[in-house]
Amino acid sequence: xxxxxxxxxxxxxxxxxxxxxxxxxxxxxxxxxxxxxxxxxxxxxxxxxxxxxxxxxxxxxxxxxxxxxxxxxxxxxxxxxxxxxxxxxxxxxxxxxxxxxxxxxxxxxxxxxxxxxxxxxxxxxxxxxxxxxxxxxxxxxxxxxxxxxxxxxxxxxxxxxxxxxxxxxxxxxxxxxxxxxxxxxxxxxxxxxxxxxxxxxxxxxxxxxxxxxxxxxxxxxxxxxxxxxxxxxxxxxxxxxxxxxxxxxxxxxxxxxxxxxxxxxxxxxxxxxxxxxxxxxxxxxxxxxxxxxxxxxx
Numbered sequence: 199x200x201x202x203x204x205x206x207x208x209x210x211x212x213x214x215x216x217x218x219x220x221x222x223x224x225x226x227x228x229x230x231x232x233x234x235x236x237x238x239x240x241x242x243x244x245x246x247x248x249x250x251x252x253x254x255x256x257x258x259x260x261x262x263x264x265x266x267x268x269x270x271x272x273x274x275x276x277x278x279x280x281x282x283x284x285x286x287x288x289x290x291x292x293x294x295x296x297x298x299x300x301x302x303x304x305x306x307x308x309x310x311x312x313x314x315x316x317x318x319x320x321x322x323x324x325x326x327x328x329x330x331x332x333x334x335x336x337x338x339x340x341x342x343x344x345x346x347x348x349x350x351x352x353x354x355x356x357x358x359x360x361x362x363x364x365x366x367x368x369x370x371x372x373x374x375x376x377x378x379x380x381x382x383x384x385x386x387x388x389x390x391x392x393x394x395x396x397x398x399x400x401x402x403x404x405x406x407x408x409x410x411x412x413x414x415x416x417x418x419x420x421x422x423x424x425x426x427x428x429x430x431x432x433x434x435x436x437x438x439x440x441x442x443x444x445x446x447x448x449x450x451x452x453x454x455x456x457x458x459x460x461x462x463x464x465x466x467x468x469x470x471x472x473x474x475x476x477x478x479x480x481x482x483x484x485x486x487x488x489x490x491x492x493x494x495x496x
Contacts, residue, residue: 246468261472282431293378326440359449385419
């Protein structure tokens with residue numbers, strides 16, 4: 199029996215070779231993905247606090263009951279969903295416009311394409327600090343421009359809930375539209391030029407070519423871009439944290455920021471794990487909807 203197994207390892211068939219080649223990847227995924235997620239689920243069933251000398255003990259679904267009754271959790275979830283609903287379509291529209299611009303037949307297109315990389319290459323926290331200065335009430339660039347246009351009173355962008363949320367969403371759209379543009383630009387370059395030439399022969403206008411050729415052929419790239427952008431939007435942390443710290447009050451606090459506060463500031467790992475599980479379930483539900491859409495399209 200041992201010899202037979204050894205022979206299969208030394209001279210493997212196609213199936214055994216595939217298992218052997220994929221085994222390191224599966225082991226790595228289990229180590230960095232499966233184990234942390236599993237540990238997260240396990241910790242969510244415990245009262246696990248790192249302060250106050252509390253004894254770790256099993257509480258079952260008590261943490262989930264507390265989450266469902268937690269006003270701060272629902273407020274943070276609503277802020278997260280609202281930011282997602284605003285920034286994902288905004289980044290898609292801006293990214294598509296940038297991709298179409300970069301795909302035009304310029305003689306020197308590299309400056310335009312280089313400009314697409316700059317927002318994407320900047321760290322998220324750095325973008326948050328830059329735009330926090332842009333939207334500063336007293337010496338921000340935005341209020342300075344509005345003052346030059348005739349506005350007498352400065353707008354308190356980061357000190358009022360609605361204005362703060364608008365500033366955060368604008369910053370996120372600027373930051374993430376370049377990522378969308380890069381994916382859509384790759385999709386645009388895969389569309390055969392002969393389709394547009396045939397449409398021109400048939401008398402189709404530019405607008406008709408866009409809706410009848412560009413958009414349908416670009417849908418796979420749009421779907422992929424939306425999946426990645428939506429998942430990162432649901433996990434938004436850096437930009438709101440560096441711009442407002444969740445304020446004024448908790449009006450711009452996202453779910454990721456609430457989890458950070460619970461686990462890092464309050465050292466309540468059990469309850470923070472429960473909140474993280476809820477965010478994980480939300481992300482998986484959204485991903486499942488996208489994948490179902492992709493399956494129908496395929």
